[in-house]
Amino acid sequence: MSPVLDATVVRSWVRATVDALGAVRAELDAANVFPVPDGDTGTNLLLTFRDGAREVEAAEHAEHAEHAEHAEHGAGGTADAATLLAALARGCALGARGNSGVILAEWVRGLAAGLTDGSGPDGAAQALTRAAAAAHAGVAEPVEGTILTAATAAARRALRAASRGPATVEVPVVLAAALAGAVDAHARSDHDLPVLAEAGLRDAGAHGLVVVLRELAVASGAPDAGVVHPVVSVPSGSIDAAGGRPGAPPRAGRAPATSPVGAVRADDENVTGGEFEVMLSLVTGDASAARVRPEPAAALRGALAAVGDSVAVVGAAPLWRGHVHTGSPVAVLAAADGVAGALVSDDGPLGGRGRLSDVQVRRLAGTVTGQRPGVVAVCAAPALVGEVARAGAVVLVPDAGGRVGAGAVRRACDECTPDPVVLAPRTAWAGEPPAHALVAPTDLHVVAALGGLATSAPATPGEVRDVLRDAVAGIRVAAVAGPTDPALDDLLHGAAAGALVTLLHGERVDVDGTREAVAERVPGAEVVVLASGRDDAALLVGVEGGAA
Template sequence: MTEIPVTHGTQGVPDDAPAHDAARPGPLEILDAAALRRWLFRAREDLGRHRAAVDALNVFPVPDGDTGTNLHLTLHAGLRAFLDALLVKAHEGEGAPGVVEGTALLARATLFAARGNSGVILSQLLAGLAAAVASSPGVDDSGIDGPLLAAVLEEADRRARRAVAHPVEGTILTVARASAEAASSAVAAGTTSLADVVATACDAARAALARTPGQLEALARAGVVDAGGAGFVVVLEALRAVVAGSPDGTDDADTALLPWSEGTGAPCTPEEVAPAYEVMYLLDGLADRAAERLRSRLGEIGDSVLVAGDAALRTVHVHTDEPGLAVEAGMDAGRPYAVRITSLREATPSRVSDDDTARPEVGDGDGRRSGGDVSLRCASPSRPSAGGGSASSDRGEYGSAPTKTGPAGPTSPPLLLDGDVPASSAAREPAAHVSDVPAPRALGVVACVQAPHLEPLVRAHGAVVLADAPGRRVTPSQFVEAARRTGAGRVAVLPDDGDAVLAASAAAEIAAEDGIDLVVVPAAHLVQGLAALAVADLDDPDSVAGMAEAAAAVRCGFVATATSSGETDAGPCRPGDVLGVVEDTVTTVGSDARAVAVDLVHGLLRGDDASGEIPAEIVTIVEGQGRVGLGAEVADDLGGVLDEAEIVVLDGGQAVYDLLIGVE
């Protein structure tokens, strides 16, 4: 390999790092290391240009979609880390990494930086790219031609799907598979040209994207295509542009985004009753064939099956009515540890953590709470007593604790990426917003918090806080770094939405390499996470079981203002209408947020019980940005009806959601 020239200015970026290379002729016959870099930098640029459009492909008529942002920031941060490695090699006098080493570095960096479900899946697709080229002898010299690219797409498809027993069609997985199958069919029919194989894959991906509304009811009702699939098409179209020799800044990728529409944002009602339990555990030393057998066996007794990782460490997840059989399957495969069994009946996680709430208590004598100094509490009967080290009774003065140094993932001084704007740009990956660190205990807690005004409350109860919100999702590397900062060998992670759950699960595998047992408590809402924190005993690592039980006892919903028109389960809505949402379903459409919130609470109390409402012990209302006072009005309306319930009103300051409401 030849040495790469180095610029000795403040940025020190190698001359071949920028993607802007309009003078390069095309079409290309092979993808060498430099061409691969140009493709990925181009993809990052195109994802940035189309970020808002992809974000808008949302099945809810509220502005919380962030798929485009997550994909862009994932690739952006991964490329920054890759450039860091490139610069180190250059300054040490080494040559630029070849195809094999470069793709391996990028895949690893992207996993650390992955944001949201779409970002994690993108990292797995890049892992497939790395694996495919690693198994091709001589690829550093010969580059990637048409047949090898087809193999790359096939391996990327396998990697993205391998962990999931029952992939959902109509998503990014469907679009990725269509591109892989089309490329392989073209090669089998005699096509060898790189440009032709890429074009075939792109066209197939675009066609598959257009079909996604016919595969998912939520997309059809909202009138949109799948956002993750759209982002994948943007990435493939960037490859087509590089192979064709198109200069940067052209609109080649724009045609890939058709057919897109504004979308109405109405949700789809789940058609099936969820299984009763979630089972999760870890397995070491499980070969690929054994993992496939375990995945198949778990698929026979449940759904949402996940057997992720590699032969060194596997993360296992299943929803089932037979938790004992799920654990037994793991025992037949190896020695499962960090076993967690969680009831799903009381609180099924929703599509997004936007129905998040908190549960403080403040004594003002009338059963209602508002403002003031607060501490967490939980209505669960399993809550430890005050003398048993509950979260609200054993907090001390916390200062900055010694932390294990060394980055969880690649971090560096600001660099300019290929034609990028300076480090102050919003396109840069935001730094993790991590709270003051508590003194080390036997059990550490890392909590995602979507409502910024509640961060001091969570921090006061011993947790390291990570700010999380649509468009600013927590990455696996941020989870790992926060876990290290707790100083504990076992760390409970409290996500606040589905995206955070997936990122935390990826972080658990990374943390295991440092000897940290990172336990993901299945709390897909902020209110569930705070219920779990209320029963945490930081001196007892095994208290995570009680934390999971407390989280499952909470039902959550949110009130938000529609920003687009659409059909919902509660009837049509227009911009400006107020929506009440529970578990992926719009339950109420109205013009008065106060009335919608009251109706939402009664719906949460009824749940699936048609015979009447279940008595509530605690109702928590978290007011959003600009909505201070609304929660107190709702509490007044509820006070005369819910005589036995304690009603808590908090200023959360969260964007998008007027009110976050939780009932336990």
């Protein structure tokens, strides 16, 4: 047994948890019915914690670089527990995926903030309490029967165990008690949350936290912790035909579950808050949170709650990560940008303004458990983001400079099938695009590519790439100043009836004249007008097919 939570325990815990979450990933995905049945809780928990583990590894490497003599002799990492936990929290926050991932990241942040190198039993219990409080605070509308309930139960059991005094209680005993509390909360989650009872399932997020706590207890040397293996389905006979426990009064309007685990479908009508999930980061530079007004996490949480639900915010200065389910990604972007623009600092480097980064949008509605997109698309037109996501891509919105970070691309690719194609302009990267990228110079090229994908049935990643490449090559695009711009004449030259002409315009463009000019010069052409949602006078025109 380890009497303290030291670096050795933390290191072992992090590595084992990545493996353990990977082992239950598919099971938790299949059991995901709350807050929406989109089949990704296990994936989100794994990817979130795995990004945290990568930061821990990076922290270890940094320590080795500073102490070269240790590396030369093959010694273990020299970073202390506080350094490793801070790295874990930072990585989880940056890599948080989905509602469950954001909550787990905030739980980890609270745990890290409450622990110091060599924390004893009382310190461990207090840290678990702080972790539970942080997780609750990060959610706009906490719900019982979820990972939050398991976190609270774990903290209470840990405090009770630690209260017996350090003379008789060691850290492994406290962590074993916390694990038992989380296990009990998970076991009754179907009773706390009616939608779980209807499906005959227990909460996937609570199950995930049990796995995280189990590996922490095992790493500390807690006896018998490794034999804890919760199940997501409710044992036969524990739910009656009305969706409740035997002997309990029936719940009005409830019917027994008929969908097997793994076949749950998230259709438009049962996706609370809308069909899209939006993840984004609010960055305030190096300013201390104490000097930034209004308080960024609360301001972002409130703004997101006004345009969607399943809201969660994780992080601390200088970066917060937000999550929301919404019917309007463009409304989310506007609300979050409003928060960023309103932030001011007494003496920090904000200059009166924060900024958004790492914005990712994906569609929830219509997805089937286990089904993942095969395309990541960079789209700079806010009003098109929803349609691009609806067409089957994970969407990244570039920053004000038109760039997307390598980490954001990697995280988006993690949401997809193996070997996804990344559609993006060459300018999205500081250097050469990655090998799996397909250059789509403008948003109209992205729209054309996904349109081509919608009218074909590629069976392999290679076929997907071929369809997208052909569609990108098949559209001619030019920026035009209006109906009398010679560039429009050049673009339309050779186009004939049957051509598809798309106009993508900013808010300060009077597009009617250009639309009429196209209809006059290419009789029989199909003209589609799309608003970019940007406050500018830019007008892009694209022509596909219909060559004379």
